[in-house]
Amino acid sequence: MSTKISQTAEVQSFFKQVVGLDNDAGSPRMKQVLLRVLQDCATLIEDLKVTDDEFWKAVDYLNRMGTNQEAGLLVAGLGLEHFLDLLQDARDHEAGAAGGTPRTIEGPLYVAGAPKSEGFARMDDGTDPGTVMMLHGQVTDTEGTPIAGATVDVWHASTKGTYSYFDQAQSDYNLRRRIVTDESGYYKARSIVPSGYGCPEQGTTQEVLNYLGRHGNRPAHIHFFISAPGHRHLTTQINFQGDEYLWDDFAYATREGLIGELRFIDDSSRAKEFALDVEKFAELKFDFQVLKVTESESEQRSKRPRALQQV
Known part of the structure; x- marks a missing residue:
């Protein structure tokens, strides 16, 4: 033709x-x-x-994907969410607004409204037998000036690789907290070492990945929103050095500058410094740098629809 x-x-x-x-x-x-x-x-x-058969198979797939609520998972697996980060990076560079801690994908598992505390929070409810983890660091601007009153919104998976709210076996807001930094910009949290996870084996995202000859696994990681008045909102996550899938993440979230060293410690004196009731624990220190902005719109996270826990 x-x-x-x-x-x-x-x-x-x-x-x-x-x-x-x-x-x-x-x-x-x-x-x-x-x-x-x-x-x-x-x-x-x-x-x-x-062909007509291929077309209607695609329509059927969209129906099933919607029923499974896996659209957010699919756009991550196809690299589209990572592409949005690359596009914004390019726009920032062109506008002379680059710098600070790199952004990376949010993923589909955030839940709004987590409990807020000042300086420190315990994130786990004590039911997961995982290794105790002390997560701490400082929020500064790109010149190193500490930011007091910044909100560190943090969430991660359990040792089974599942998230509260989506995993009904977990308590409300388990492993989800908002921490307001102290006068020196520091935040601290007690939690457990999370596990990586994979797409549901029989899900619609893995179905597409199978056609592409790809796995659906993610490395262990911790998600963050960092926000403060007068500074650009940061959506990011930390992956752990040495993880099997660190540079083979199906969602393409791993970026230079976002790899944390998880240190496993067996030292009672060090445990006492964190007021822990265990001797063996893991420590992860990670600092964040955010850009100063003049427009208030940049202080806000995107208006992407998100889950809200009803408690």
């Missing part, structure tokens, strides 16, 4: 009608985006000779 049907004036006019460009109602931005989606999908179908 010499002429591409998808590129004909008739089809292009039809798509413009479909998205409502022949009326003044609705959202101009939504019309613009959906027109591009329809045009690109039509081109893909025609160029790659997508």
Whole structure:
């Protein structure tokens, strides 16, 4: 076929009608985006000779993915969430606003409204037999000035690789806390060493990864939101040095500057410094640097829809 049907004036006019460009109602931005989606999908179908069976299999997949609520997992696994970080990095560089602790993906498992405390928090409820972990560090600006009153919103998985709220066996907000830094910008938390995890083996994300010949595993990690008035909000996470999947994360979240050294300690005197009731524990020290900003919008995290615990 010499002429591409998808590129004909008739089809292009039809798509413009479909998205409502022949009326003044609705959202101009939504019309613009959906027109591009329809045009690109039509081109893909025609160029790659997508069969009817393949098309309807894809529609069925979208139905099943939505039922499983795995869209957030899939965009991470396909590298789209990482691409958003790369795009913002490039924009920052062009605007001369680069620097500080690197950003990386949020992932789909944040829950808003975790308990807030001043300076220190215990994150675990004591039911997980994992290794006690002392997590601590300092929040500063890019010139090293401590930031008092910054909020360190931190969450991570259990030793089974599951997250509270999504794992109904865990107590409310287990392994989730918000810590306000002290007058010197320090935060401290007692928790347990988290485990890495993989996509559900029978889930729709792993189904796609199987077609791509890829695994769905993540290294052990800890998520953070760092926020403070007058400074840009930071979404990031720490991965652990030496983890099997450190540089083979299916979600592409590992970045230079975001690798923490988890030190395993067997020292009663050191334990007393942290007021611990155990001698053997793990310590992870990680400092954060955030950029000063003048526009208040940059202080806020994205408006991405997130879960809210009902307690």
